[in-house]
Amino acid sequence: MTKAAAVIERFEQFAPQTIAEKGDPVGLQLGSLTTEIKKMMITLDVRPEVVAEAVKNKVNFIFAHHPAMFHPIKSFDLAVPQNQMYAELLKHQITVYGAHTNLDNANGGMNDWLASALNLQQTSALLPKRELPLQQLVVYVPQVAANSVRQALSAAGAGTIGEYQGCSYSTDGTGRFLPGEKTHPAIGQPLVASSVTEEKIEVIIRPNQAAKVIKALLAAHPYEEPVYYLTAIHGLNEKYGMGRVGNLPQEMTIKELAVFCKRVFNLSGVRVVAPDLHRLVKRVAILGGSGGQFYAAAVKAGADIYLTGDLSYHTAHDIYASQLAAIDLGHHVESICKPQLTKLFNTWKQENNWSFPIIQSKISTDPFQFF
Ligand SMILES: [Zn+2]
Structure with a gap:
């Protein structure tokens, strides 16, 4: 099962909340990001008819462009249709997430x-x-494991430059270390000085990717104490507008x-x-x-x-x-976002082996008709 938080973490690599306009209520709207997603629905608006559609389709995670809760409620009077809608969402344990101006401003959004x-x-x-700095990750890996570490970094989204993926730069060198008595070194033995042929790998990391990339790095790196560092790259910012x-x-x-x-x-x-x-x-x-x-x-x-x-x-x-x-x-x-988001989420679904179905709301939430 996949938690909503994992899906949102991937989305926010693409459209970080930090690029939303000031005061825009983006993010979790209602429910909990610890929800395990059974079915996800993508919609432009969260309206009572859309919630009914979600209930009918056994959806428990709604991803919307327009935040469901633009205006804070002062009392939970169920005679107000908007409040009744929130009550329905809570009753059916449906979590709602809104990606508004961060989706507007995202590159490729x-x-x-x-x-x-x-x-x-x-x-x-x-x-x-908005401008957010790009970072460079530098890591030292024994040559035998360099390939798998590079692949893990790439799979976590590091080294994406424009339409190019998996970009990295390597130099070969020698790493030296003396493991302590209580260590379990992947190469060498405690209390014996080692020197190992290592690769220094450099990759670019986009805003909001660092936590995921470092997690993937630590999982793939064979050493007990991997050596890596992150630096901001001056003058190389990702621009949003x-x-x-x-x-x-x-x-x-x-x-x-x-x-x-x-x-x-x-x-x-x-x-x-x-x-x-x-x-x-x-x-x-x-x-x-x-x-x-x-x-x-x-x-x-x-x-x-x-x-x-x-x-x-x-x-x-x-x-x-x-x-x-x-x-x-x-x-x-803006209902153009429904097919486009569905395409994006399906790509990430494949990359991350998510198993829940993703559907688009079929309801037009346009309140206007033309005669
Ligand atoms: Zn809008």
């Missing part, structure tokens, strides 16, 4: 999924914000882009803010969710048009006046 659905090229973060800006492969009119968005994201309708629908656009900024307040960043990034959700009347006026154009895709466009 929500905003990259949205940008790549539109084929945006040469994308960068619209609002670059909200939204993406990039270029369409070719220019299109705003009207064509609106139609393209509807098709790609399977939307019933979009709202367009543009003085001229036939204006050509190429540089596109996109930010899933409620991004109205960030339109100035799209202007600054040289975008021709800004795609986001939940635009208000007055913000739309401001955008119109600024000569930027915008398409409101609706907040529910």
